[in-house]
Amino acid sequence: MRSLRRAASAARPVPRRRIRSPWRAYRPLGRAYAREMRLVALALVGIALVSCLPQQGTSSPTPTARPSAARPRFELASYMYALQTKGKIRIAVLENAPPFAFREPNGTYSGFEADLGRELAKAIFGPLPNEDSVIEWVAVDRSTAVNALAGLPSPAADVSFASIIPTPASSSAVDLSDPYLLSGERILIAATNDEIKDIPDLDSQTVCVTQGTSVGDDVQMANEFAKTLTLDSYASCLGALRRSQVDAIVADEATCWQLMKEDPGTKLVGRYLTTEEHAIGVKKSAANDREGFLSFIDGWLAGAIRDGTWARLYGLDISPFSKETKTTPVP
Known part of the structure; x- marks a missing residue:
């Protein structure tokens, strides 16, 4: 009898004991990690695909020119x-x-x-x-x-x-x-002269002008009390100014600039006599x-x-x- 019971007991399936995994508590964390890994994998695949696409040019060590402004546009009939x-x-x-x-x-x-x-x-x-x-x-x-x-x-x-x-x-x-x-006619004087500043200051002053020009008439029109001395050239007038034989020279502005270049000891003053x-x-x-x-x-x-x-x-x-x-x- 006992032997029969032992045989019957041995024939019954032994219930399996469920072993509780120590990682069960971390299962939610594992799922989140898996999702992150899938995203990283997809990003790497995307980078690999982009690198395989044909590029729009090759890199060069020489700097590229700055873009210039467009050419102005005009009417076709202009x-x-x-x-x-x-x-x-x-x-x-x-x-x-x-x-x-x-x-x-x-x-x-x-x-x-x-x-x-x-x-x-x-x-x-x-x-x-x-x-x-x-x-x-x-x-x-x-x-x-x-x-x-x-x-x-x-x-x-x-x-x-x-x-x-x-x-x-x-x-x-x-x-x-x-x-x-x-431009026009201007007054040129010695740089040390502080008395002549403009046309009215030419009263009773001697002004050098050149032959064959209307400058003398222009001086008289601008200031009838000015005195004029007519010489053959502006080089002669510059010499007379240096020797204090005249008080000023009147000439067109460009000529005055050239005289100033020849003699830095001169200066322009006042308004234009003519324009x-x-x-x-x-x-x-x-x-x-x-x-x-x-x-x-x-x-x-x-x-x-x-x-x-x-x-x-x-x-x-x-x-x-x-x-x-x-x-x-x-x-």
Whole structure:
């Protein structure tokens, strides 16, 4: 009997004891970790796929150029657009008239008017590493500056920065801009002279002028009590000033600048006795062949005065001669 019970007991399945895992309490943490691992794996797969895509270029140790401003856009019928299409602007300037314009020994042009011409080229073609690459310089003198624009069958220049003075003759031959410079006759005295400061101070003073000019008449018109001494040249006048034989010299401003360069012991004083405006010249429009050009130049010039470009160029080119600073063409 006992043996039968033992056999029956041995035949029964032994219930399995459930072993409690010590990691059961950490199961939620394991799920979060698994999710993070899946995200990391997906990110790595994404990086690998992107690296396999074709690249837009290869790296280079040389620096890339800065993006430049776009070329200005003009109406198709405008002369500015025609110049852009040609890729050149012909600018007439004086060859030997410092500080306005003069040719350097290497053939390049310098001076106030030449630099203004470069600024105009920039306004038409946009910023360039070298504005001279779109400029064809046309050498003129004051007697040929107008003809360079009005010549037939075709003008030699598109625009003239050659100290054109508005007169009935020049105004009838070409179109002229607003003034970009004001000049005229000035008073030059010894730097040690503190008595003469302006035109009224020329009373009873001796003023040197040169033969063959109207300067003597201009002095008398400005101050009838001034005395004049007429000599053959301004070199002679400068010598007379050094020897105190005269009290002042009156000449056009550019001549005074040259005398100041020759003798640093002199200075300019006072207002202009006479004034002359310098204008930019362009060919008169015929059948709209200069459409919008003059109004564009006037607008560009006004902007150059307003933003300080004009004053910067005056300080660069003229102030070393005049010893003066200006911010506008007309006081």
